Amino acid sequence: MSFFKRLKESVSRTKESVTQKFKSGLEKTSASLVGAMDSVFSRSKIDEDLYEELEDILIGADVGVNTTMEIVDRLRAEVKERKLKNPEELKPLLSEILVEILKDGGSGMNLNPDGLTVILIVGVNGVGKTTTIGKLAHHYREEGKKVLLAAGDTFRAGAIEQLEIWGDRVGVDVVRHQAGSDPAAVIFDGIQAARARGVDILLCDTAGRLQNKVNLMEELKKVHRVIGREVPDAPHETLLVLDATTGQNAMQQAKIFDEATNLSGIVLTKMDGTAKGGIALAIRRELKVPVKWIGLGEKTDDLQPFDAEQFVHALFVEDIEKESKEE
Template identity: 55%
Template sequence: MGLFSRIKGSITGGSQQAAAAEEPQQETAVEKPGFFGRLKDSLNKTRQGFVEKIDVLIHRGRAIDEDLYEELEEILVQADVGVNTAVELVERTRRTVKERRLDDAGELKAILKEHIRDMLGSETAPLNISDESPTVMMVVGVNGVGKTTTIGKMAHQFKAGGMRVLIGAADTFRAAAIDQLEVWSERVGVDLIKHREGADPAAVAFDSLQAAKARHADLLVIDTAGRLHTKTNLMEELKKISRVLNREIAGAPHEVLLVLDATTGQNAVNQAKLFGEAVGVTGIALTKLDGSAKGGIVIAIKQALDIPVKLIGIGEGMEDLRPFSPADFVEALFAE
């Protein structure tokens, strides 16, 4: 169950749409146990630094007191859920304990799981797909977060799902970025539009969009520069690209996908704020979740910014970029 199977209902019509809506459920029945196991494994480091510490803290028979609440808050902060979110989770837990008149700390884990589930919600946020082709996706993020790999995996999965995909190499600041995208485009068999190193990124975006129209592409994915996110000139560059795309197609880019590295913890929240202010991020792809002890960042992002995590990376394989399911995430995080 890749990316395309999750969204194909939004790009087909009539009875096809109804059939597509049923298909993921059929696939889930076969594949979910395997994928859930992968997700559970990818959260091992987070579980060890979070849930297992809670298990030690709330051993059966321990009284629920202020010391316990303080230690619980500290564990949450260390798991990178964020200070404000940690405080809110503890306060919600405190209220529930009082309302239910509980006195056994062993019951706190289930309560905490319940409140984290409430915070994240139950709905999977789909990628924005335009009713008319091409859908234009602008991918942003700092260097080293896995942006190029994410683009390559998306292109592979969308192409495998029957979409005509085109990639635009608008990160002209680094020659390596163009070279890496070229390798990925050849690997997955999609066209790449590129200029020379140092060319105007907005010009690359313009030419990519014209090519997407001429070649009747369903999806155009545009890579952008990822040097220091605190630099004003980069943010202005991203704004210019967005303006050029919107001038050519009203509503474009339809998706502004921010790629974040889960291992960076709270720094990822800061990046999301800055990119969000500059170009209006509509979704987040959270990479390297399998190598991070800071999976709590998912909760921090939701609470601090209310930007949906739409994709997660849980491994190196082509199919290891997956739609983010909040319900599956919570279940995998608290799995025994």
């Protein structure tokens, strides 16, 4: 059975609505990335020019130089080992490599099975952090979990009110202090309230300023200390929210936040608004941090758990469907 056929069968086992969300949300990236590859794979032979053109396409899709070099090197090695001659045969091989990179290390959430799960959300202003928290709250409420929000971004004007709007929208309470308060104190109160109310998941917002990296790091370290002191092994997840449309700037943000706190995962928002979704590969490979959630639209349920096979299937969907018809 071909890789494309196996990929389609694997994806078909998930809900059709989820598959459709990935397809529509990654439409721009698919058209740009895979569309450009058509000229590469329609060449008459596999040669150095083919590899160089493929490198240019991957780098242009924000896959990143280092990750692109690794992908192409692995492609060369497989072509040599399998003695492939037809460029068209590289499509499923490339898809297979992309899935392996994205699945490396897993992408599932680490939820505390014995009580309260504390999830710390970090990221600069404007990336969709507050919206992400609201959508995560909705997701876990739909799973039947009791959720509470802690408004730890006391720095940005309007941040607390925005979180409260989301709390009202999805039916979740918000623990808050006045603007300018100590974020660690807000998170502490959030933990106490979560325990008192029998909450399953506490989602903690944080300030996203980068103007003073030292202040950011010290603030996040303090929040970490408070959480770790109050709840063993917490935070169970520290998720960085990144705007996929910013491309390589997202990589720089990720590096700064990874220095400040031990990131466990990435939330990539606004994937439906970019043709450079290759940033997901760059982040996974170069930062060694898995993408755990992906924003595929503006609706509340358009934030989806990241699935490597769904992601690659959505990119190569036309090729997969074409091959299935031929078989």
